[in-house]
Amino acid sequence: MGFSTKAIHTGIEPDPTTGALMTPIHLTSTYHQEELGKNKGYDYSRAGNPTRTVLETNIAALENGKEGFAFASGMAAEAAVFHLLKAGDHIIVSQNVYGGTYRLAKLVLENFGLQFDFVDTTDLAVVKASLKPNTKMVFIETPTNPTMEITDLRASAKLCKAHKVVSVVDNTFATPYLQNPLDFGIDIVLHSATKYLNGHSDMLGGLVVLNDAKLAERLRFIQKSVGGILSPFEAWMCLRGIKTLAVRMARHDSNAVEVASFLNTQRRVKKVNYPGLVAHPQHWLAQKQMRGFGGMISFDLGSLEKAKKFLKSVRLCALAESLGGVETLISHPATMTHASVPPEERQRIGVTDGLVRISVGIEDVEDIIEDLRHALGKL
Numbered sequence: 001m002g003f004s005t006k007a008i009h010t011g012i013e014p015d016p017t018t019g020a021l022m023t024p025i026h027l028t029s030t031y032h033q034e035e036l037g038k039n040k041g042y043d044y045s046r047a048g049n050p051t052r053t054v055l056e057t058n059i060a061a062l063e064n065g066k067e068g069f070a071f072a073s074g075m076a077a078e079a080a081v082f083h084l085l086k087a088g089d090h091i092i093v094s095q096n097v098y099g100g101t102y103r104l105a106k107l108v109l110e111n112f113g114l115q116f117d118f119v120d121t122t123d124l125a126v127v128k129a130s131l132k133p134n135t136k137m138v139f140i141e142t143p144t145n146p147t148m149e150i151t152d153l154r155a156s157a158k159l160c161k162a163h164k165v166v167s168v169v170d171n172t173f174a175t176p177y178l179q180n181p182l183d184f185g186i187d188i189v190l191h192s193a194t195k196y197l198n199g200h201s202d203m204l205g206g207l208v209v210l211n212d213a214k215l216a217e218r219l220r221f222i223q224k225s226v227g228g229i230l231s232p233f234e235a236w237m238c239l240r241g242i243k244t245l246a247v248r249m250a251r252h253d254s255n256a257v258e259v260a261s262f263l264n265t266q267r268r269v270k271k272v273n274y275p276g277l278v279a280h281p282q283h284w285l286a287q288k289q290m291r292g293f294g295g296m297i298s299f300d301l302g303s304l305e306k307a308k309k310f311l312k313s314v315r316l317c318a319l320a321e322s323l324g325g326v327e328t329l330i331s332h333p334a335t336m337t338h339a340s341v342p343p344e345e346r347q348r349i350g351v352t353d354g355l356v357r358i359s360v361g362i363e364d365v366e367d368i369i370e371d372l373r374h375a376l377g378k379l
């Protein structure tokens, strides 16, 4: 079955009691039990809810995995995954991950005895050298936020397997339309569904998919015990968004290719980070493990002053955090998404003061380019 067909149909059956074609939103906390120990598979909505189950089944199919899990946000999904570990465990994380991942690791989880190292996972030798006897997890983001670096999924999965380390990939930027980490042997894939999966900038959610039965059982237990679950309404919204994921991603991708090519020709733009550009240092790797390059681009204008002026001058592109919606969003990583990363660390990972990130929407690409051309003209 093709991707779009799976996105539209997997897990979605007409409601047996009414024939409703669309998944009902099951707004219930509890479920009637016929007799002691006898129910229809649900007893309390923190443990399971039929609307959420449909989404969990659907995302599992899209990621070519066995089990899916839905959480209240991408961060709740990450927190649940880190709960698979215990005090004293060491985790290797891609050095320029989403700012919230860094914050969760350094400012929350380190208080509970987990140890994190942020390293350049695009270089396998660095990952290998960072492995310790107590390393239990490697957490990769690819492409990374916001510098769009690519980590080799197959090689990383192989290294992790050889050292009995759980491999995790944050697949938010690529989405299962462009990249399926589990196909390369990665153990756990996770998403901020807030972004492309829902795609309309109107809900928050997080999704996890994996294959291993033991890990799945433990994560199901954590989901129920810690309780950061996705509400039935948001699960329904996300399902609705996913139905058009394929057409949206194709357009995000083709628009971004054009926007990146345009930016690349502009003398006021010092550098463009987009894996679809031949000049991107890992263009070949992106071609190998992705089915397109996605809608995220970052580019350097040289200074905070110029970035500020540019962001004040855009009219169509909305200055906002977040990404992956149908509308073009533009942001300044150093003061927005990566504000919680210390300045020297930001410098080290390439999140310079002049760096601007753009989440290319699905508007008419000529209009997006015109807006950027106008704003660049103000510099």
Ligand SMILES: *Cc1c(COP(=O)(O)O)cnc(C)c1O
Pocket (backbone or CB within 6 Å): 073, 074, 075, 076, 098, 100, 101, 141, 145, 170, 172, 173, 191, 192, 193, 194, 195, 204, 205, 206
């Ligand atoms: C947004 C984002 C997250 C966090 O997701 P929320 O839904 O905002 O909690 C994690 N990883 C990446 C790559 C993101 O873009």
